[in-house]
Amino acid sequence: MAKLIFSFLLMIIFTSVIQDVYAGGEGSLRSDQCAGACDVRCSATMYKKACLTYCNICCAKCLCVPSGTYGHKEECPCYNDWKTKRGTPKCP
Secondary structure, three states: OHHHHHHHHHHHHHHHHHHHHHOOOOOOOOHHHHHHHHHHHOOOOOOHHHHHHHHHHHHHHHOOOOOOOOOOHHHOHHHHHOEOOOOOEOOO
16 A cells, blocks of 8 residues: 555656646746747748747747647747737747
8 A cells, every 4th residue: 555655646746847847838948949949839830930030039038938839828928928019929
């Protein structure tokens, strides 16, 4: 029974650590990781050059890129809240 409880607690701790590492979030990237994260973010768009340009600008400022190719901007508040003069999203 003690081994089962220990295994369960170990699994919970391991899962928590993995989620912290891969969850992203504000400041979770180093500036040298932006290019790879933006390649993933912009992989599904037909405006790849513009997407990569703005994604890298946003990543350099926020040190965060949302997961996936679209949406999930709530993972990076700085990335999500940065707007153009017209009030449209600056970051892809």
